Amino acid sequence: xxxxxxxxxxxxxxxxxxxxxxxxxxxxxxxxxxxxxxxxxxxxxxxxxxxxxxxxxxxxx
Numbered sequence: 001x002x003x004x005x006x007x008x009x010x011x012x013x014x015x016x017x018x019x020x021x022x023x024x025x026x027x028x029x030x031x032x033x034x035x036x037x038x039x040x041x042x043x044x045x046x047x048x049x050x051x052x053x054x055x056x057x058x059x060x061x
Contacts, residue, residue: 001038002028009058010045017043 004024012020025039048059 001040002032002034003040003042004028005042005044007044007046009048009051011048012045 006020006024020043021041024041025036028034028039029036049057051058
């Protein structure tokens with residue numbers, strides 16, 4: 001029973017998240033042999049002011 005967590009910045013549409021879950025499920029099922037019904041995908045969205053690279057928050061760019 002594979003569990004996959006995708007962490008990303010907020011701002012994607014429901015359609016984009018739906019497509020992401022579908023594609024990740026397909027990839028995990030194909031590479032591990034697990035049935036799609038057993039693949040669980042979690043999406044964790046982060047606020048842009050809670051994430052930074054090189055000392056700069058994403059919300060400040």
